[in-house]
Amino acid sequence: MHSPGHPLPIADVARNLGIRTEHFIPYGDDKAKVRLAAREASGRDPGKLVLVTAITPTDAGEGKTTTSIGLAQGLGHIGQSVCLALREPSLGPTFGRKGGATGGGKASVTPQADINLHFTG
Incomplete structure (x- = not known):
């Protein structure tokens, strides 16, 4: 399991x-x-394809990644076949300007280091 x-x-x-x-x-x-x-x-x-291309993050840092993960989890929960592709999060974390761009809490990407290498193709 x-x-x-x-x-x-x-x-x-x-x-x-x-x-x-x-x-x-x-x-x-x-x-x-x-x-x-x-x-x-x-x-x-x-x-079907859903693109999440731009969003203003909340004060808690919930933005495109968290929204995309939540959409995928929700669609999967109602029985849809889902594949989520997260590619090239914001460069902000690279320059120490904001959070990790990996979502948050139970809606986060693991392992976090892999998503922020900017080699996701």
């Missing part, structure tokens, strides 16, 4: 999404690049 705060192995995530092993390239235990062929091989209609 999955324990909160610990990422699922990427092979389990891919399996849960119906992605066959030949359609993804793992980068360690918790990241992978998904080949375009996975979309055609799925046999499903293209999914």
Whole structure:
């Protein structure tokens, strides 16, 4: 059983999404690049896309990352198949200007160091 705060192995995530092993390239235990062929091989209609591109954070620091995680968790909770891709959070943390850009509380990215390396492709 999955324990909160610990990422699922990427092979389990891919399996849960119906992605066959030949359609993804793992980068360690918790990241992978998904080949375009996975979309055609799925046999499903293209999914819906929700972009969260700009938001003014609250005083508590809740912004795009927290909102995106909450949307994904909410959609998953009501039975939708969900895949969340967080890419290139704000550069503010790099320059010591604001929080970690990894969400907050139970709506946060783990491990936090990986999202802020600015090498998320």
